[in-house]
Each structure stands twice: as C-alpha cells, then as structure tokens.
Amino acid sequence: MNWGVDSDFSSAQASWLSHWSAGTKLLILVVMASTFVLINHPLWLGLSALFMLGVWRSVNGPVNWQAWRRVIWLAVTVTVVVSYVGFFSGVDQALVVLFRLLALLFAALAVVASTPVTDMMAAVQAALTPLGRWGWVNPAKVALAFGLTLRLIPVMLEQWQEIRQAQAARGISAAPHALLVPMLARTIRRADELAEAIDARADSADFR
C-alpha cells in the first residue's frame, strides 16, 4: 500500500507513531475511514486531509521524489474521478471527493509507513483468534494472506506499469487483452514462486 515507493515501504521507519501497537492503528484507521465517508462538508474534509498529510509527513521522513514520479498515475486517477464528479455534481461535491480521498490516502500511508507488515499480520491474527476458536477461520492463514496482499499491491502496480510500457514500446498500448494476458500469466507464475518461498520458510507449528 505504499503505491510503488519501495524505499519508504520495506523499512517502516522509527517515529512517534511506530510506538503505537499495530492493532490500535488499524482500529483508528477503521474509525477514521468510516468517519471520512460520513462527513459531507468540504471544509472539514479539507482540514482532515491537511491534518493527515501532517501526520504522514511526520512519520515518513524525507520523501523520495524520484520514486514518486513513477506513481504519477495516482494523480491521474484522482484527477479523472474529481473532474467527473465536478462535471456531473458540481464543484462542492468534487471538493468533498478530493479531500476525502486525500485524507484516506494519507491516513493509510501513515499507518503503512509506521507499521511493519509482520506487526499488522500479528494484529489481524489476534483480532481473529475468537473466530479461530470456533473453527470458522484459521487466523494465521488469514493474517498471512492479509499481509501478503498489502505487500503485493505495490508489486502488482509496478508489474502493470512495466507491461504497459513494454506494450506501448511495441505500439499496442490500446488493446486491453495485450495488457491483461501477460499480467495474468505473470501473476500466476508469481504464485508458484511465492508458495515455494512460504513453504521453505514458514514451517511453524501454528501454520500447519
């Protein structure tokens, strides 16, 4: 969930927020995400976005702009969504959507930047333990899938970007299947490699 900025992601930096437990941060994120969606006022959302930007900056250290240049598409996504809303529902609603989006994004980035994925997995596992006692789910496996997904999102974004550039270089950027077939093929191949790596490393008792 670092949106393609590896150096910021793989090492959660020490900061005031990294001393909080992962469970607390995830719980706060749930509450905040819900609140941001319920608020419908551009001013309050704007202030929330600014505040969350401040929080994220304070835990993230210097921003690597070279890395961020690779995720320009994120700005494109935001622009397209906001201008759509602006065109069909007016400027007020567009500002609501823009600020809500930024507030959520910075909040999630702040949590990711200050929490190692393993801590997040432990928090998910702890939260699911009651369900595990009833035999509904295996908390260790859900936690592994959860952490794996968070780690894989930036990897998959980069993979999509690479395939797009490779196909554009061949002059076939417009055809969706030309992007999607290699995307799926690489994804499936990655599943084989990852499963082998997991089996080789995670031979712990609670995972069996």
Added chain:
Amino acid sequence: MSSSISSKDITYIALFTSLTTVFSIIPPIPMPVVPVPLTLQTLGLMLAGLVLGPRLALLSMALYLLIALVGFPVLPGARSGLAVFAGPTGGFLLGFLPGAFVTGWMAKRSAQLAQGARSGAQIFAGNLTAAILGGALTVYAVGVPWLAIISNIPMSEAVLAVAIFMPGDVIKALIAAFVATRVAQLMPTAGDR
C-alpha cells in the same frame, strides 16, 4: 474449510486480491454518455472466478472486502471503511462474495459438463456465460435491492440507476472471458478450477 488451504492457495488468494485492488485504482476509463467513470474493479472479480474457481475466488473477494473494511483505500475512488458498506452501494460490495463464487462455480461446471478437451471457442463461451451471470447479474441481485432499501426508492428506479453500468460490465465480461481463455490455454494447471 481452513485446514484444506495450502500455501499455494494463500498466494493465489493474495495475488488476486491485490490484482482487484490494482484494477480498482488504476486511472478509470471515462465512458461516453455514462456519467460514472468505468473502473476495472469487477474485472478483477470475474478473473478471480474464472481463473481460481469458486472456493478461492470467494475467499479472495472476502479478503478484499476485509482490507477495505479495515480502512485501506482499495475501492474505486480510494474509498474504504465501514460507512461504505452501510451506504447505498454497500450491497454491490457484499454481492462480490456470491458473485465470485457463482462465476467460479459456473466456469468449473461448464468445464465438467464438456467432459474432455474443449476448443477455444467453447471455453470462451462457458467463461463468458459465467462472467455475465456471476460477475454482473449476481452482484446486481444483491446490490439493487440493497440500493432500493437504503435509498428508499422503488425497485424499478434502482434498476434504472444501475442500468448505466451494464454495458461496461458486458465489455468487462467479454475481456475477462477472453483473457481467462488464453490463460487456460497457456497455463492449463493454474488455479483451482
């Protein structure tokens, strides 16, 4: 259920969850006439069903919804949280669960019924039927009544409000069916079909 999930299954689940996230947040395609930009989110759902089969596709979408619920902005427009599920479009998200299952089950069933090797066109036809009935109609079947109840509008109006998404979903089903057919031909052992 949980004891029969292998590491391979977990990586498939996680990979298709992140694939669906990527499809939800890459720049949306502005649609002519339709007043909502089209994202590829349901393409992720359809591909999960077609490639992974019913069981893993269902788990993958459940994980996707869990991550959205926790607050990570993985839904289109970077929305997330409890309030999205309680809102008028929450039913469409919940519909992802039966949607993925039905897509996977139908694709699997059509392969079983054929008994033996199928031509590319036959696989495509089975995949397309599964993607439309599971990935689109099953999701609507949960989402539309939900929208009608939460927004307090008659069912007919809810159906009309959703109708603008149907052309996009048919296009996505066509793309998903084509891609899944190619993948089935290139990598016949992938997934849990």
